[in-house]
Amino acid sequence: MTAGSNVPPIIIKRKKVVAGGGHHGGAWKVAYADFVTAMMAFFMLMWLLNATTEKQRKGIADYFSPTIAVSRMSGGGDGSLGGHSVFSENTLPRVGTGASSLRPSVEDKARGVDAQTAGEGEEEFKTVEEALMGRGGDALLEDNQLRHVQTRLTDEGLIIEFFDAPGSPLFTDQDKPTDLMRGLLRAIGRVADGLINKVAVETHVSAEPVVLTRNTVWASSARRAEIVREQLRISGLDEDRIVRTTAHADKELANYNPMSVRNNRVEIVFLREGY
Structure with missing residues (x-):
């Protein structure tokens, strides 16, 4: 640029930019x-x-x-x-409904099962559980029998479940009750004297191999339900108290493996009033 030029000089101004507006913690x-x-x-x-x-x-x-x-x-x-x-037993939650015995579900109200009805017999059910499982002292069942038993309280009532264990079945291949099964049902006959509830019998069996030409699970579970009903009568349970027997075949599994022996089970249900 010459001294006589009238072009103004170019000034470059660099701004310092602070990113983020500073440290905020x-x-x-x-x-x-x-x-x-x-x-x-x-x-x-x-x-x-x-x-x-x-x-x-x-x-x-x-x-x-x-x-x-x-x-x-x-x-x-x-x-x-x-x-x-x-x-605790007076506030049992109902899985999937969010209700309890103090706040019954809509379905229970429609059946007339309110909080008072749901709580009836709770102490008696607990007494039966303790007598069978030995929670309050001596058990009616021996150790080899206890491993086949589970109990649970539900909206429907007290469910006493008997199930097969590996090498220790409740029924033979011909659906005849074993000595183990007869002993378990005799115990039910003894504890039933302390209750006035109606009784339901439900039987389940494991699935059979698909290669069989004729699937017999329905007939097998039906025979077992009838045998259990008759054995309960022999054990001293009034036949009029048994209001239903249900054969579920292999449709409600207790084990993810359809052919697991754990799926062979019998449920004795002492029903609440209204069921």
């Missing part, structure tokens, strides 16, 4: 992490409620209950629940 990260943790705990809780049985949930509640154990089934204490868990 990481508190939001901590809050977000807490939120994610809480959501994970919530979904774990929902999964546990859906994937566990009533007995398993009570065991979990007892494990985390900050009480002093006074028995091997429940704790005692003077905390907010007085030593009871949220799954």
